[in-house]
Amino acid sequence: MHELEVLIQAHYPLIYLLTPEEERAEQAIAAISQLRPPRKIFLWTVTHGIVEYGRPRTLTQHNTVSPEAAIEWVARQREPGIFIFKDLHAFIESAAVTRWLRDAIAGFKGMNKTIILMSPVQRIPVELEKDVVVVEFPLPDMTELDEVLNSHLKSNGNFTRNRRLSTEGREKLLKAALGLTKDEADKVYRKAEVVAGRLTEAEVEVVLSEKKQIIKRNGILEYLEVDDTIDSVGGLAELKRWLSQRADAFTERARQYGLPQPKGMLILGVPGCGKSLIAKTTARLWGLPLLRLDIGRVYDGSMVGRSEANLRNALRVAESISPVILFIDEVDKAFAGAGGSADSDGGTSMRIFGSFLTWMQEKTSPVFVMATANRVERLPSEFLRKGRFDEIFFVDLPNFDERKEIFRIHLGKRREDIARFDIESLAGACEGYSGAEIEQGLVAAMYDAFAQDREFTQFDILAALKSTLPLSRTATEQVTALREWARHRARPAAAMVAEYQRMEF
Ligand SMILES: Nc1ncnc2c1ncn2[C@@H]1O[C@H](COP(=O)(O)OP(=O)(O)OP(=O)(O)O)[C@@H](O)[C@H]1O
Ligand SMILES: [Mg+2]
Known part of the structure; x- marks a missing residue:
C-alpha cells in the first residue's frame, strides 16, 4: 500500500502531495476514496474555485475562487470528504491562508476530512510544518508504463506491425521510459512510433535519446x-x-x-x-x-x-x-x-x-x-x-614511472613516432608537475615550434616545462597539507607509495 493511501485511510487532516502529475495523482486519490467508507472528492483551482471531482465544472455554485473562501467552505462541510487544492502553493506564504488552514484542520477531528495540497514544488511555511505531512507521489512504475505502451501498441492498426515485439523487447522499452512521467512516456512512445513507423525493440534507442532530452531540460543532470x-x-x-x-x-x-x-x-x-x-x-x-x-x-x-x-x-x-x-x-x-x-x-x-x-x-x-x-x-x-x-x-602528484606513462599517453595522442623522445629524461625533468601541467608543457612546446614553422623536439618540451612553475611549488603548503591529511585517511591511488613519500620540494 502506498503511503498516500495509508494517510488518507488514517484520516490525516493535511497532506502535502508533491507531484508534477496532477491528473495521475487525482486518479490515484479517486481510487483510494472509493474504499470503505467512500468519500467525496472536491477540487480547488484558482480559476474555478471548488468543484466536485467527476462532475461537470458548470455545476459549481460556490463562490470559492479566493483561497480563504475555499478553505472556509471546506471547514463548514459536515460530510466526510477529500479536498484537493491545486494552486494553493502560490498563496501559502500569506498569513491569512496559513491561519485559515490551521483553524480548518483543527476542526476536522473525527470528521473524516482530509485536505490535500497538490503541488510540483515543496513550499511550506514554518507555521504549518508541524501540521502537514509531505508525501512524494511516485513516478509511474513498470506496470503503469506498460499500460501506456499497450495503448500505443494496440492503437490504430499498429497491432500487426508491432507484433514482433518480444517480451525482452517490451521490457527494454519500459525500462527506457522509467523516470518519466506518464505524459512524458506517452509522448516519447508516440515520437518513436512516428519516427520509425512502429514500436519494436529497435526503438529503445529513440526512447532513450528522447529521455536524454528531457533530462537535459531539467538542467541539473547531464549525460x-x-x-x-x-x-x-x-x-x-x-x-x-x-x-x-x-x-x-x-x-x-x-x-x-x-x-x-x-x-x-x-x-x-x-x-x-x-x-x-x-x-x-x-x-x-x-x-x-x-x-x-x-x-x-x-x-x-x-x-x-x-x-x-x-x-x-x-x-x-x-x-x-x-x-x-x-x-x-x-x-x-x-x-x-x-x-x-x-x-x-x-x-x-x-x-x-x-x-x-x-x-x-x-x-x-x-x-x-x-x-x-x-x-x-x-x-x-x-x-x-x-x-x-x-x-x-x-x-597524488605522479611519481617518476607515472610521469613516463603520462608523457607516453599525451605524446602518443599527438604523434605517431614517439620513439624519438627520451621519455626518461622528460619524466626526470618534471618532478612535482601534475598530469595537467605536463600536458600543458607539451602543448606550449608545440606552439613554440609551430610558430617557427618546424616540428617540436625534446628540447622544446624541456624548455617549456622549465619556464612554468608547477602548483606544487607555488602552493607548496596547500599541497603538503593535503598529502599529510590524506596519508592517514585515504588509500593511495598509485601503486608505489614509497617514492612520493621520499619526495620533497
Ligand atoms: N594521470 C594522468 N594521465 C593522463 N593525463 C592526465 C593525468 N592527469 C591529468 N591529466 C591531463 O590533465 C587534464 C586535467 O586533469 P583532470 O581534470 O582529470 O584533473 P583533476 O584531478 O580533476 O583536477 P582538479 O582538481 O583541478 O579538478 C586531463 O584531462 C588530462 O588531459
Ligand atoms: Mg577535476
Whole structure:
C-alpha cells in the first residue's frame, strides 16, 4: 500500500502531495476514496474555485475562487470528504491562508476530512510544518508504463506491425521510459512510433535519446559522452585495479555470487592529476551510462524548499536510469557551506547536504556515486566517515614511472613516432608537475615550434616545462597539507607509495 493511501485511510487532516502529475495523482486519490467508507472528492483551482471531482465544472455554485473562501467552505462541510487544492502553493506564504488552514484542520477531528495540497514544488511555511505531512507521489512504475505502451501498441492498426515485439523487447522499452512521467512516456512512445513507423525493440534507442532530452531540460543532470578510455589515464595503478575488479559489480552474476552493490567512491587529490578524467573513464570501463550531477544548479533561492525538490528529482531520475554512474565533480565546492557553523544561506546547503547523505545511506538502486574533491578541509566530516563510500582514494602528484606513462599517453595522442623522445629524461625533468601541467608543457612546446614553422623536439618540451612553475611549488603548503591529511585517511591511488613519500620540494 502506498503511503498516500495509508494517510488518507488514517484520516490525516493535511497532506502535502508533491507531484508534477496532477491528473495521475487525482486518479490515484479517486481510487483510494472509493474504499470503505467512500468519500467525496472536491477540487480547488484558482480559476474555478471548488468543484466536485467527476462532475461537470458548470455545476459549481460556490463562490470559492479566493483561497480563504475555499478553505472556509471546506471547514463548514459536515460530510466526510477529500479536498484537493491545486494552486494553493502560490498563496501559502500569506498569513491569512496559513491561519485559515490551521483553524480548518483543527476542526476536522473525527470528521473524516482530509485536505490535500497538490503541488510540483515543496513550499511550506514554518507555521504549518508541524501540521502537514509531505508525501512524494511516485513516478509511474513498470506496470503503469506498460499500460501506456499497450495503448500505443494496440492503437490504430499498429497491432500487426508491432507484433514482433518480444517480451525482452517490451521490457527494454519500459525500462527506457522509467523516470518519466506518464505524459512524458506517452509522448516519447508516440515520437518513436512516428519516427520509425512502429514500436519494436529497435526503438529503445529513440526512447532513450528522447529521455536524454528531457533530462537535459531539467538542467541539473547531464549525460556525458566519454571518448577516453581508462588507458588514457597514466599511473594510478591501484585505483585502476580497484575499478577493473568491479567492472561486473552490477551484474546478476555478482548478485548470485553474494556480492553487495558498490555504493560509491570519493577521489581526493592534488589539482590536475586526473581525478575527473578517471571518474569519467570508469563509465566506459564498466559499460554504464554517465550522469553528471551539478550540485551548484540544485540551489534555487527563489522559493523555500525548491532546492531540496530539485535534488530529490535529480536523484530520482538517476535511480530510474540505473545502473548508472553518478558523477559529482568538485564536491568540496558544492557542499562548502555545509561544514561550517556560519549559516550564510539560511541553512540550505546544510539541508541539501543532509538529504544527499540520507539518500546515499538508504539507496538500494544501483547508482554508483563518483565524487571528486581537492579541498578536504572544506568537506563536512560526515562525508568522510567510514562506510559512506566504499573507498576514499588519494590521487597524488605522479611519481617518476607515472610521469613516463603520462608523457607516453599525451605524446602518443599527438604523434605517431614517439620513439624519438627520451621519455626518461622528460619524466626526470618534471618532478612535482601534475598530469595537467605536463600536458600543458607539451602543448606550449608545440606552439613554440609551430610558430617557427618546424616540428617540436625534446628540447622544446624541456624548455617549456622549465619556464612554468608547477602548483606544487607555488602552493607548496596547500599541497603538503593535503598529502599529510590524506596519508592517514585515504588509500593511495598509485601503486608505489614509497617514492612520493621520499619526495620533497
Ligand atoms: N594521470 C594522468 N594521465 C593522463 N593525463 C592526465 C593525468 N592527469 C591529468 N591529466 C591531463 O590533465 C587534464 C586535467 O586533469 P583532470 O581534470 O582529470 O584533473 P583533476 O584531478 O580533476 O583536477 P582538479 O582538481 O583541478 O579538478 C586531463 O584531462 C588530462 O588531459
Ligand atoms: Mg577535476
